Amino acid sequence: MAVELNAQSNHYGFRLPDELVLLRDQIRRFMREEVKPIEDKLPHDATGCSSEDRKKLRALAEEMGLTRLTVPEEYGGNPVSALARVVIAEESAKCRLGGYNPALGAFGGGPPNIIWGGTQDQIERYGIPCIEGKKHAFVAITEPTGGSDPRNNISTRATRSGDHWVLNGRKMWITGAGHADFGIIFARTKDGTENAPPEITAFIVEPDFPGINFNEIKVIRALSPYEIVLDNCEVPLENVLGNVGQGFGVAQNWLVDARIPYAAGCIGIAQEALDMACGWVKQRPTRGGMLADKQAIQWMIADSEVELRAARMLIYDAASKVDEGLPGKVDASICKLYGTETAGRGVDRAMQMFGGMGMAQEMPLERWYREMRVKRIGEGPSEVHRMVISRDKLRNTDGGIYFG
Ligand SMILES: Cc1cc2nc3c(=O)[nH]c(=O)nc-3n(C[C@H](O)[C@H](O)[C@H](O)COP(=O)(O)OP(=O)(O)OC[C@H]3O[C@@H](n4cnc5c(N)ncnc54)[C@H](O)[C@@H]3O)c2cc1C
Structure with missing residues (x-):
């Protein structure tokens, strides 16, 4: 797709560098010419398109270098500046298949960024399949006792038992959890004291691990979040993401x-x-x-x-x-x-x-x-x-x- 410079279009006051004006106009055109016609065929509240259309959009986005924007180069990514990412986010959100529903959209889902802090094995098993569009993930921090103060409110507990961790507790309002291939769950591994907050650790879980269940919660929008119930859910030791106690x-x-x-x-x-x-x-x-x-x-x-x-x-x-x-x-x-x-x-x-x-x-x-x-x-x-x-x-x- 050819890129045209429209000097008049940078009318917002902040002088974006010329290359970001080009990028913005390119995405605007991609949304209007490629994504919107597919979106126009969807029911009003649909949260995704057919896999055929999705593949087509992703291939086009890939060609334009618009995918893998937060993936490090060594894993085949095309990382761009934070300023470029906001320009992309603003334009792509105008179509629901673009930005604000990225897991189902044109630019591909990508794993939660924190996976890049994981081990090589975690990156290969979970990160790479996400950027290839083969896996989707959720991130679970919030709990029924409150999400506004997660440092103190995470009461889902992880206890070490032999060659695995055992997780017990509940998570609430977790986007995409019911149809994800894996997720990152934050759990307490040590209680706090008067002087120190509780220790929180991040775990990678899969839906077929024993002791994990998902319940859909209907909300104001069509894309439902889920409750996750962890009842003696067994997580292998190698699925700790980052160091124990440093999840927060x-x-x-x-x-x-x-x-x-x-x-x-x-x-x-x-x-x-x-x-x-x-x-x-x-x-x-x-x-x-x-x-x-x-x-x-x-x-x-x-x-x-x-x-x-x-x-x-x-x-x-x-x-x-x-x-x-x-x-x-x-x-x-x-x-x-x-x-x-x-x-x-x-x-x-x-x-x-x-x-x-x-x-x-x-x-x-x-x-x-x-x-x-x-x-x-x-x-x-x-x-x-x-x-x-x-x-x-x-x-x-x-x-x-x-x-x-
Ligand atoms: C559709 C949807 C999708 C979500 N997806 C995810 C997800 O994928 N992963 C995830 O971990 N979480 C997710 N959340 C949870 C979201 O982050 C929490 O709902 C949010 O952090 C608020 O937590 P809470 O609902 O427990 O409200 P509470 O913490 O109980 O707070 C209730 C209200 O009290 C007020 N309040 C809270 N604290 C203070 C304060 N200190 N001072 C003044 N007023 C205060 C605010 O008005 C707040 O809205 C999702 C939520 C929704 C609705």
């Missing part, structure tokens, strides 16, 4: 890394919703003109455009910091909080401008609306990110000039 550190890095593209995907959806609404209000007649002539409509458009640009700046800035090797935890929280909340408001405003049509299932808006609601809970609820941001601010700020 591994999970933290991975979550921070994932949150910035997560936010980018959300604003991609909200941008598409706004652009669709602009097209609609310009041709929808109302008393004395078109809807677009009314100030109430113009203000909704302005508010969404301003918020989306602000969110995009935060995301680009955070990704650039990651690329410079600067600490990104607070920036990732800022992106996750502002990106998901902005996107929720943006999709909501777009539905308002569409009126009744905004509610119709022939439009993607109501599906996006439900999806954006989930996004304020998954990857940590807004309140937890507010806590992270304010804690950092209070720790690093003693007062303004009038109090100094």
